[in-house]
Each structure stands twice: as C-alpha cells, then as structure tokens.
Amino acid sequence: MSQVKIILEFDEHDGLYFPGDTIAGQYLVETSTPRAVNSVEVSVLWYTMGKGEEDLSVHYFNRHSRIEGRRFEVQAPRRFGTVLPNSPLSYDGFLVKICWCVRVRVFMRQGREVVSEQPFQLGATLRPV
Amino acid sequence: MARRFRIYGKKRGDRRTGSKRLGSYGELFFYGIFLVLGAGSFYLLLINLIWPEWQANRHFVEHQCEVVNRIVTPVQYDGRTRYRPEILIRCEIDGQPYATWTYDISSNSNTGVGLFDRAEAEAIVAQFEIGKQYYCWYDPARPQTVILVRGYSWWMWLLLIVPASFALFGSVGVVRAALHSSASAERRASIASKAASIDLLNDGAARGIDFPNIPPQFHVTDSPGTHLAYRLPVDASTGWQLAGMWGVCLLWNGIVVWLVAMNVGNHFAGHGDWLLSAMLLPFGVAGIGIFVHCLRQSRFATAMGPTRLEISGHPLYPGRSYELYLSQAGRMELQQLTVTLVCDEQATYRQGTDTRTETRCVYEETIYARTKLSVGADRLFEDTCQFAIPESAMHSFRSAHNQIQWKLVVQAELSTPFDYERRFPIVVYPLQELASTSDSSPRVANARSSAP
Numbered sequence: 001m002s003q004v005k006i007i008l009e010f011d012e013h014d015g016l017y018f019p020g021d022t023i024a025g026q027y028l029v030e031t032s033t034p035r036a037v038n039s040v041e042v043s044v045l046w047y048t049m050g051k052g053e054e055d056l057s058v059h060y061f062n063r064h065s066r067i068e069g070r071r072f073e074v075q076a077p078r079r080f081g082t083v084l085p086n087s088p089l090s091y092d093g094f095l096v097k098i099c100w101c102v103r104v105r106v107f108m109r110q111g112r113e114v115v116s117e118q119p120f121q122l123g124a125t126l127r128p129v
Numbered sequence: 130m131a132r133r134f135r136i137y138g139k140k141r142g143d144r145r146t147g148s149k150r151l152g153s154y155g156e157l158f159f160y161g162i163f164l165v166l167g168a169g170s171f172y173l174l175l176i177n178l179i180w181p182e183w184q185a186n187r188h189f190v191e192h193q194c195e196v197v198n199r200i201v202t203p204v205q206y207d208g209r210t211r212y213r214p215e216i217l218i219r220c221e222i223d224g225q226p227y228a229t230w231t232y233d234i235s236s237n238s239n240t241g242v243g244l245f246d247r248a249e250a251e252a253i254v255a256q257f258e259i260g261k262q263y264y265c266w267y268d269p270a271r272p273q274t275v276i277l278v279r280g281y282s283w284w285m286w287l288l289l290i291v292p293a294s295f296a297l298f299g300s301v302g303v304v305r306a307a308l309h310s311s312a313s314a315e316r317r318a319s320i321a322s323k324a325a326s327i328d329l330l331n332d333g334a335a336r337g338i339d340f341p342n343i344p345p346q347f348h349v350t351d352s353p354g355t356h357l358a359y360r361l362p363v364d365a366s367t368g369w370q371l372a373g374m375w376g377v378c379l380l381w382n383g384i385v386v387w388l389v390a391m392n393v394g395n396h397f398a399g400h401g402d403w404l405l406s407a408m409l410l411p412f413g414v415a416g417i418g419i420f421v422h423c424l425r426q427s428r429f430a431t432a433m434g435p436t437r438l439e440i441s442g443h444p445l446y447p448g449r450s451y452e453l454y455l456s457q458a459g460r461m462e463l464q465q466l467t468v469t470l471v472c473d474e475q476a477t478y479r480q481g482t483d484t485r486t487e488t489r490c491v492y493e494e495t496i497y498a499r500t501k502l503s504v505g506a507d508r509l510f511e512d513t514c515q516f517a518i519p520e521s522a523m524h525s526f527r528s529a530h531n532q533i534q535w536k537l538v539v540q541a542e543l544s545t546p547f548d549y550e551r552r553f554p555i556v557v558y559p560l561q562e563l564a565s566t567s568d569s570s571p572r573v574a575n576a577r578s579s580a581p
C-alpha cells in the first residue's frame with residue numbers, strides 16, 4: 001500500500017489568530033505513488049466536539065483533482081489563505097467545544113482517504129465563566 | 130493490512146460508529162425503494178388513468194351514435210362483485226360502421242375505476258334509451274375507441290400526490306446519500322455554506338452573515354421599549370407546554386369518556402361488564418386529575434399578568450454594563466422576585482433511534498432580588514437594575530446540534546404553592562472593537578486584550 005505524508009505549515013504561526021486576521025500557509029503531499037492520488041482538498045473550518053452531534057462549517061475550501069488530459073502535480077506545494085470570520089470563536093465548554101483547524105484531505109484510488117489537520121485558535125479560547 | 134470495509138461498528142469513546150460505506154449503501158437502498166415504488170406507481174397511475182382521461186377530454190372528436198343495447202355486467206374486483214355499465218352503440222365514422230360496448234374512458238381498464246354498485250350502474254344505463262341518438266366521442270387515431278361520457282375526475286389528480294411524494298422523498302434521499310458517499314464532509318459543508326450565503330435580499334447583517342453562527346437579534350431589536358431601548362421577547366415555550374398538557378388531557382379524557390359511554394350503554398342494554406367498569410375507574414380518576422391540573426395551571430398562567438423586561442442595549446457585549454427595567458402586573462403576594470443572568474450549553478445527540486438534548490448551565494448570576502412584594506390590580510410593580518456580561522464570556526452560538534444560549538430568567542416565589550419562571554433570551558456578541566475606523570463592517574477583537 002502506498003504511503004502518503006501530508007506536510008502542512010502556516011506562514012506565521014500555528015497558535016492564536018483573531019477575527020479579521022489572515023491565515024495562510026502551504027501544504028505538500030508526499031507519496032511514492034502520485035498516480036494513486038485522485039484529488040486533494042484543503043479547508044479552513046470549525047467543528048464542534050463534546051456531547052452533541054458534530055457540527056462543521058467550512059470557511060475556506062479548495063479542491064484540486066485529477067482531470068483527464070490535464071497535468072496534475074500531486075507533489076507540488078500548494079498555498080492556501082483566507083481572512084478569518086468574526087465568529088464563532090474557539091471555545092472549550094462542558095458540553096460544547098468549538099475547534100478551528102486547517103484540514104487537508106487526500107483522496108486515493110479505491111476510496112481510501114488520508115487526512116491531516118493543524119488546529120489553531122480563533123480568539124483566545126474561551127471557557128465557561 | 131488495514132481492512133477497507135468494516136461491517137461492524139467500532140467503539141469510539143461512548144459512541145459506536147458503524148461502517149460509513151455500509152451506511153451509505155443502506156441509505157441508498159432505503160431511499161431507492163421509495164424512489165422506485167413512487168416513480169413506478171406514478172407512471173402506472175399516469176398511463177392507466179390520467180393520460181387516457183386527458184386524451185379523451187382534449188383530443189377525442191365529437192360524433193353521434195345510436196344506442197342499440199344496454200346491460201350491467203358483474204365484475205369480480207378485489208374480492209367483491211362490482212358492476213360495470215355497458216352500452217352497445219352503433220355509429221359510422223368516415224364511412225366505416227362501428228359497433229362497440231362502451232360507457233366512459235375507464236370502461237376498458239382493469240383498475241377498478243368505472244365500477245359501481247348494482248343500483249348505481251343500473252341508474253347509469255337507464256339514462257340511455259335504446260334506439261335513440263346520443264353524442265359520443267371517438268379517438269381519431271383509433272376510431273373503435275368511442276365513449277359516451279367524458280369529464281375530469283379530480284380525485285385522480287389527488288391520487289397522484291401519494292406516489293409523487295414517495296418519489297420526491299426517495300429522489301431527495303438518493304441524491305443526499307450519493308452526495309454523502311462521494312463527497313467529503315468539508316466539501317458538502319462548503320456547498321451548503323455557499324448556498325446559505327446567497328444574499329438575495331441584501332440583508333446579511335439581519336441574517337447574521339457578518340457574525341456566522343450567532344443567532345440573529347432582530348426579534349429583540351424590532352420591539353422598542355417604553356422605558357429603555359428594547360423590550361425583550363419572552364420565551365414562548367411555557368405556553369406550548371401548557372398547550373401540550375391540554376392536548377394530552379383532551380386525548381386521555383376523550384378516550385376514557387368514550388369507553389365509559391360504551392360501558393354504560395352496555396349496562397343499560399343488560400350485558401354490562403363489571404370487570405371493565407372496575408378497570409376504567411383508575412383511568413377516570415387519572416383523567417379528572419389531569420383536567421384539574423391543567424385547569425389550575427391555566428388559571429395561574431392567566432392570573433399572573435405579564436412580566437416585562439426592557440434593556441438599554443442589544444446585542445450585548447462581554448464586559449459591558451446594561452440597564453434593565455422590570456415590571457410585573459397581576460394580583461399576588463410575592464415572597465421573592467429575582468432576575469438571573471444565565472448561560473446554557475445545549476447539545477443534541479442521537480442515542481439509538483432517540484434524539485436527546487442535554488442542557489447544562491455554565492453561568493448563573495443573580496442580578497436582581499427583592500423579597501416580600503405585593504402586586505395589585507392598581508399597582509404595577511416596576512424597578513430597574515444594572516448588570517454586566519462577564520468580560521471573558523463566550524458569545525451566543527447556534528449550530529445544527531449545539532448551542533450556547535444567554536438569557537435573563539425572572540423567577541417568582543409566591544405565597545401559594547405555585548412558583549413561576551419566565552425566560553427572556555438575549556444575544557451576546559463577541560466584543561466589538563471601539564476603534565474609530567472608516568470601515569463600517571464591525572470588526573471583532575475578542576479577548577485580544579486578555580489573550581495570554
């Protein structure tokens with residue numbers, strides 16, 4: 001089975017961002033079998049954790065996929081960047097937690113997926129008062 | 130080597146996750162059945178009933194014919210004997226003589242349409258006298274298809290609703306399942322987010338697009354107060370609770386009264402069942418109890434008089450102070466009256482086939498308290514107070530299954546056994562930067578100052 005490694009880096013830091021800040025960086029897919037990669041997706045998103053069902057909202061999304069007759073550079077470094085929204089801010093509650101991250105998802109042939117994500121904070125993570 | 134296809138679920142924390150792929154196939158199969166059944170039934174209904182009737186009304190050519198004979202034919206349909214009116218007619222179309230048994234367009238179908246009770250069928254054939262001339266309509270493509278009666282059956286169009294709803298439900302489900310199995314959660318969320326951001330009315334601020342996942346606040350700000358800027362709307366859930374209680378009460382007592390009436394009737398008829406009567410007794414007592422409880426709650430709710438809260442600003446921001454105006458109408462002696470600022474976390478999750486919602490209070494502060502109050506018909510209780518949202522408070526948040534809700538709760542302890550509670554939802558936004566800037570869009574600087 002082919003090994004896939006995803007390298008994901010932020011331009012500035014991977015810690016604290018504020019609404020209106022720009023989060024940018026680059027990602028790289030390393031694999032010994034590039035032809036086995038069908039598509040690559042990068043998203044800046046938040047998701048909930050905790051007792052409830054997971055909710056998820058994507059703020060930035062980009063997809064690169066193999067199209068017949070076109071060159072698809074799987075291993076080329078790709079950039080992403082977006083201005084962060086006003087809300088929701090990162091939160092670490094009892095039943096509800098809101099986590100922000102940049103997620104890269106690589107789709108292989110035969111339905112296999114490889115995912116890598118880099119968390120960051122939008123606003124200093126708030127906790128119940 | 131990792132298994133690619135897992136039939137059984139894997140335990141993750143306190144949840145068991147099944148095979149996503151198997152789930153997708155199952156979902157596809159489930160909705161596919163609805164789609165096939167719905168589309169198939171729709172097609173059959175259309176071809177056998179709707180389309181022939183439509184053609185008869187729109188394309189058949191008017192002509193004249195002579196009635197030669199008339200009979201009522203018994204037909205076995207669905208285990209019962211039904212009757213079909215049949216009229217033998219004779220006519221000449223384009224020089225060609227035709228003789229056929231007919232009545233309406235459904236005469237030749239085997240769908241059960243066009244079948245009647247014996248008396249109805251006999252009444253129909255009696256309308257046509259042998260030897261007389263009548264109008265008829267024939268299919269120009271097949272002149273041997275002739276009918277004596279035409280018109281639309283509105284119930285046929287209503288019948289289409291059933292298969293159409295099955296087909297719609299199935300097709301939506303199939304598309305959804307196909308999308309789920311072929312697209313990542315992020316891609317689906319991105320598509321949903323783009324669709325949601327289409328701002329046809331240019332009211333992004335009102336819909337909360339500037340502050341995603343914060344509940345809109347227009348339901349508060351569209352109601353001005355008489356003492357302060359805004360009058361807070363009361364949470365209507367208690368009213369719905371009372372309506373639900375009355376619904377249960379009516380259903381329960383309706384069933385009990387019906388059973389009692391039947392039983393009393395049987396007793397009068399001389400074949401009463403005393404065991405059933407004895408068994409009905411506790412149900413009757415419970416019914417009376419529910420009715421009395423509902424009546425007392427309703428009396429209490431109507432006698433309480435409205436509680437009014439007005440606030441000096443909205444939305445609310447962490448670290449800021451606000452003035453609150455409280456008024457209570459009615460006629461009662463209050464042991465204690467408090468107003469509490471509350472923040473709840475609410476999570477909805479599925480457990481088996483049940484959907485459960487868990488709520489946890491994460492912040493509670495009494496911002497106003499008074500004891501021994503008397504509220505009379507001519508004496509409205511009024512007071513004001515100040516409160517502040519804590520500086521490091523989380524803003525309001527709402528997504529499909531998770532919520533963070535801020536509210537003001539008015540609680541009263543009465544001298545009677547009843548207490549009451551009224552909740553007024555409020556919306557807390559992330560702290561807004563006060564820097565004077567030409568940029569009109571609000572910029573959030575939450576916790577920039579308190580960041581480590």
